[in-house]
Amino acid sequence: MGLRTRRAVASLGIMIFLIGYIWVAIAVGGLIxxxxxxxxxxxxxxxxxxxxxxxxxxxxxxGKPFFKRR
Structure with missing residues (x-):
């Protein structure tokens, strides 16, 4: 997978994650x-x-490993 494609997929993943995270944060915030x-x-x-x-x-x-294997 090329670098441009990885960045596009990551951007979409970030947007989906943030929508869910904000929704959960607001829901939990109502319980505080x-x-x-x-x-x-x-x-x-x-x-x-x-x-x-x-x-x-x-x-x-x-394209960089987050967890380096030793």
């Missing part, structure tokens, strides 16, 4: 107690941790 510190903590974590699951996908899109 209505305390400002609890909401701030939850949305701060949810707003920053979304990128972690995308590292392997982005690495694959660039």
């Amino acid at each position: 107690p209505d305390h400002p510190l609890a909401l701030l903590t939850y949305y701060a974590l949810a707003g920053t941790l979304w990128g972690l699951p995308l590292f392997p996908l982005l690495s694959w899109a660039e």
Whole structure:
């Protein structure tokens, strides 16, 4: 698979992932107690941790192995 194709597939995968992630984050956010510190903590974590699951996908899109085998 060529680099352009990998990047296109990765872009589509990122969009699908983000739509699902946002939907789940909003649903779970509705279950958080209505305390400002609890909401701030939850949305701060949810707003920053979304990128972690995308590292392997982005690495694959660039043609570099994410996990190096020894």
